[in-house]
Amino acid sequence: MTPDFRRIARPLGIGAVALLVEYLLLGTQQFANAMTLGAIYALIALGYTMVYGIVELINFAHGDVFMVGSFLAMWIMTTVFGLVGPVTNLLNLVGLLAIVMFATMLGMGLIGMFIERVAYRPLRHAPRLAPLITAIGVSFILQNIIAVAFGPSPVNFPQIVPADKFDLLGGKIAYLNLFIVILAVVLMIALQLFVGRTRLGRAMRSTAQDREAAELMGVDINQTIAITFFIAAALAGAGGMVQGLYAGSIKFDLGFYVGLKAFTAAVLGGIGNTTGAAIGGFIIAFVEVYATVLGYTQWSEVAVFTVLILVLVFRPSGLLGQQLGERT
Amino acid sequence: MTAAPTIPNAEEAVHSRPAAAPGSHDVLLQLDNVHTYYGQIHALQGISLEVRRGEIVTLIGANGAGKTTTLKTISGLLHPRQGKVRFEGRDISRTPAHELVRAGIGHSPEGRRIFSRLTILENLKMGAFTRPQNDIQGDLDHVFELFPRLKERIGQRGGSLSGGEQQMLAIGRALMARPRVLLLDEPSLGLSPILVQQIFVIIQEINSAGTTILLVEQNALQALIVANRGYVLQTGQVALSGASADLRENEMVRKAYLGE
Numbered sequence: 001m002t003p004d005f006r007r008i009a010r011p012l013g014i015g016a017v018a019l020l021v022e023y024l025l026l027g028t029q030q031f032a033n034a035m036t037l038g039a040i041y042a043l044i045a046l047g048y049t050m051v052y053g054i055v056e057l058i059n060f061a062h063g064d065v066f067m068v069g070s071f072l073a074m075w076i077m078t079t080v081f082g083l084v085g086p087v088t089n090l091l092n093l094v095g096l097l098a099i100v101m102f103a104t105m106l107g108m109g110l111i112g113m114f115i116e117r118v119a120y121r122p123l124r125h126a127p128r129l130a131p132l133i134t135a136i137g138v139s140f141i142l143q144n145i146i147a148v149a150f151g152p153s154p155v156n157f158p159q160i161v162p163a164d165k166f167d168l169l170g171g172k173i174a175y176l177n178l179f180i181v182i183l184a185v186v187l188m189i190a191l192q193l194f195v196g197r198t199r200l201g202r203a204m205r206s207t208a209q210d211r212e213a214a215e216l217m218g219v220d221i222n223q224t225i226a227i228t229f230f231i232a233a234a235l236a237g238a239g240g241m242v243q244g245l246y247a248g249s250i251k252f253d254l255g256f257y258v259g260l261k262a263f264t265a266a267v268l269g270g271i272g273n274t275t276g277a278a279i280g281g282f283i284i285a286f287v288e289v290y291a292t293v294l295g296y297t298q299w300s301e302v303a304v305f306t307v308l309i310l311v312l313v314f315r316p317s318g319l320l321g322q323q324l325g326e327r328t
Numbered sequence: 329m330t331a332a333p334t335i336p337n338a339e340e341a342v343h344s345r346p347a348a349a350p351g352s353h354d355v356l357l358q359l360d361n362v363h364t365y366y367g368q369i370h371a372l373q374g375i376s377l378e379v380r381r382g383e384i385v386t387l388i389g390a391n392g393a394g395k396t397t398t399l400k401t402i403s404g405l406l407h408p409r410q411g412k413v414r415f416e417g418r419d420i421s422r423t424p425a426h427e428l429v430r431a432g433i434g435h436s437p438e439g440r441r442i443f444s445r446l447t448i449l450e451n452l453k454m455g456a457f458t459r460p461q462n463d464i465q466g467d468l469d470h471v472f473e474l475f476p477r478l479k480e481r482i483g484q485r486g487g488s489l490s491g492g493e494q495q496m497l498a499i500g501r502a503l504m505a506r507p508r509v510l511l512l513d514e515p516s517l518g519l520s521p522i523l524v525q526q527i528f529v530i531i532q533e534i535n536s537a538g539t540t541i542l543l544v545e546q547n548a549l550q551a552l553i554v555a556n557r558g559y560v561l562q563t564g565q566v567a568l569s570g571a572s573a574d575l576r577e578n579e580m581v582r583k584a585y586l587g588e
Binding site (some may be wrong): 205220 | 339403405413443444450458461501505538
């Protein structure tokens with residue numbers, strides 16, 4: 001029990017100290033922004049890292065899956081529930097958020113499985129480059145479907161969460177920011193428990209390590225990979241919904257930049273490692289917010305992708321990545 | 329590496345066996361003129377063999393003779409282009425590997441292939457993947473009885489084990505599925521002589537507990553000591569087969585595989 005405790009307590013302690021320092025440096029408002037942004041990046045980065053872990057594919061369509069998720073959530077809110085403005089009744093609000101999120105995650109999960117089935121599974125034994133190219137193809141297809149269906153200009157996302165704020169240590173934080181961060185943390189903990197403690201989670205980790213050996217244990221590889229794509233896309237769907245709530249409007253090419261940043265987060269954390277992806281998401285968000293705070297808003301993306309280059313040059317396995325050559 | 333305390337005298341415990349398993353002749357596993365390809369390479373060129381319930385059967389032969397390919401064709405990792413594999417009378421030539429685990433075929437692959445980032449316990453639970461998870465405590469106890477070292481390291485990652493311990497884990501993991509036939513691919517590879525002895529003793533224990541075994545071995549002499557029958561493979565074909573005792577006396581086998 002004690003080594004287990006130490007294994008969890010130490011990183012938590014380091015994380016808490018790091019957050020406290022950031023908080024003191026940035027102040028309440030910017031800290032809340034960075035945390036919210038980080039939560040969204042983390043939700044998307046998890047999908048990149050899980051898919052890479054199990055099929056060694058950089059799913060370049062994943063950012064667009066996130067974008068489709070935000071449109072699906074918007075469509076459910078406006079068309080199914082007829083929502084436009086804030087919902088003031090707390091109980092209604094919570095219920096609506098839960099239903100919309102559940103439906104978005106389910107819908108996106110199924111879309112993710114479908115994409116895997118038609119675009120990646122037929123190419124599983126093809127050279128690496130082939131599924132990478134279909135991934136880019138899927139990315140264009142998703143963008144164009146949304147552009148045709150909802151138009152190429154930004155679309156309003158119903159702001160159903162009232163813009164109320166609460167005081168924290170002299171600063172003000174919107175309830176929405178708190179909701180997004182808590183939601184992301186809950187989803188990440190649920191994911192860790194699923195992957196770490198359940199039979200299917202073990203099957204996923206085994207398949208990621210040695211597909212043939214997993215097959216010899218009786219694991220249905222196709223099913224396990226399909227479940228991985230489902231989870232990755234469902235998390236991106238949740239990310240898409242909160243992105244819409246946070247930004248207020250969404251656009252068909254939204255997935256490109258956000259996806260690239262989340263991909264950077266996954267590489268920074270160590271691709272294939274879920275904890276790393278989550279940490280990477282928050283680090284990338286802080287880098288971006290620092291650039292803004294220091295007055296270099298236009299340079300924030302340069303800063304983020306500089307991080308990507310530095311990681312690839314100096315620590316290609318990422319912060320928590322597996323060292324190479326472990327397989328055997 | 330020292331001997332595990334449960335096996336007092338490994339060398340004495342390994343003993344010759346009679347030519348056939350006592351009282352049973354029904355065929356559990358049968359290969360009928362099997363041809364398997366790796367892409368363009370014609371790896372198995374018409375292998376026919378059978379394994380009867382309760383037996384230990386060994387496949388011996390040089391590198392590249394097709395021993396591993398034969399096991400992979402049985403467990404469904406590869407499918408024959410021609411010919412049939414039958415298990416308990418059923419044609420399993422096209423059945424995917426993961427379904428065959430449920431059917432009762434256990435395969436401990438070449439190179440151990442344990443999950444190095446999973447713990448010992450998780451590796452064993454993976455072995456029991458096809459079984460109800462609340463029903464495996466007895467099997468865990470059984471594996472720990474065979475391999476007490478694994479119990480001491482239950483929470484450690486598979487990758488931290490020594491070669492011999494990894495082999496024990498690989499065999500234990502395959503047993504967790506309660507296979508009716510266990511395919512063992514080079515279980516003694518890379519182990520110290522004393523560990524090789526232990527592994528062979530344990531193979532016999534597993535067999536006496538009721539599991540049929542198909543054993544692929546570089547160590548032909550040891551394999552022919554524990555097995556009832558053997559097949560000698562050469563370039564994807566069965567060159568010779570018979571009772572182990574007869575194969576041990578065979579001139580060609582002695583020259584080519586027993587180093588005499």
